[in-house]
Amino acid sequence: MQPNERRNVILGKLNENEKIDIDALAAELNVSAMTIRRDLNYLEEQKQIIRTLGGAILNKSLVEESSFSTKEGKHSSEKQRIAKKAAELVQERFTVLLDSGTTTLEIAKLLKNRRNLTVVTNDIKIAAELMDSEVKVILTGGEMQNNIGALFGPITEQILLNLHVDLFFLGAHAVHHQVGVTAPALEKAYIKKLMIKSAQATWLVADSSKLDQKAFAKVCELKALTGIISDSGIANYYPHELPELLEVVAAEEEA
Structure with a gap:
């Protein structure tokens, strides 16, 4: 041949x-x-x-990162339903790590009225959302990504290396059942890896538009996660494969 x-x-x-x-x-x-x-x-x-x-x-088209303002209005109802399911996992006195992103921002909105709760985040918009709450907020510090509001770099990494949290909500740009979770840049993928290592349990929060997608930098295999919370559209993607790798929760529309 x-x-x-x-x-x-x-x-x-x-x-x-x-x-x-x-x-x-x-x-x-x-x-x-x-x-x-x-x-x-x-x-x-x-x-x-x-x-x-x-x-x-x-080499299918890779997902590139959009600005916060571009992402904010997309799939908003799905993100709110996902956030509601995610917030149900947060117990009193938990330390919760929130990844940067619009879905995790929706989780923060639901946690701001809680007490006896600590939230760690690398997202300045999440920190601002919780500013007037009774939640204890720890901002990782680091270099800010313009138009996104995410913090990254050596300072962020050093903080994360010295943390252990009860629960981490991981945001994702792209999710694929074989490739795993991927991010648009190596620096952001590394931050997410450190967050996973620092957490007792990691739940991926991603609407179904992120599924069957690939981005540039590998974050982790799906089997490394505790579970995924998505919208009802997840039923159209890997209905047999995903439950074998991790727990799957679909945030259904309310009747």
Whole structure:
């Protein structure tokens, strides 16, 4: 089989399965794993695939980050229902870590009337929302991302390395059952990884528009999370695969 034929076979398999394994493909095509790696390197140079550990996925359009003002009005009713389900998990005297984002901001709005609660966040809008409440607020500090309001960088990282919280609500730009949770930038992905490590339990809060999407930087596999809270649209995505990886909660519309 010529290299071009072999690469077309690889692309065909990716269209069918979304992900391939180097060793399995080498055995199936009766070539060395090094030959498959060379093929994958070529296809990646042509921007047709994205290399992963031990394999590859198709290079579908990656999700880029939008400004806060752009995201704020999108899927607002779904985010509010998700926030309501999330707030039900917060017990008295909990320390809660809220990731930056519009869905986590909705959670903050529901927690602002609580007492005996500590909220840690890297989002200045969440901190401002809780400013006049009785909630104890810890802002991580760090460099602010303009037009977003998220804090990141060495100062943020150092704070997170020294924290342990009861509950973390993780926001996401993109969620895929095979790729996992991804973010638009390496710096933001690293902050989210540190947040997950600092938490006793991590719940992903993401409306269904974020599902079946991929962004640039890997945050974690879905099996690393406690569960996901989404809207009723989640039933259209991986109905069998997701429950095998984590707990799934769908925030249904109220009758």
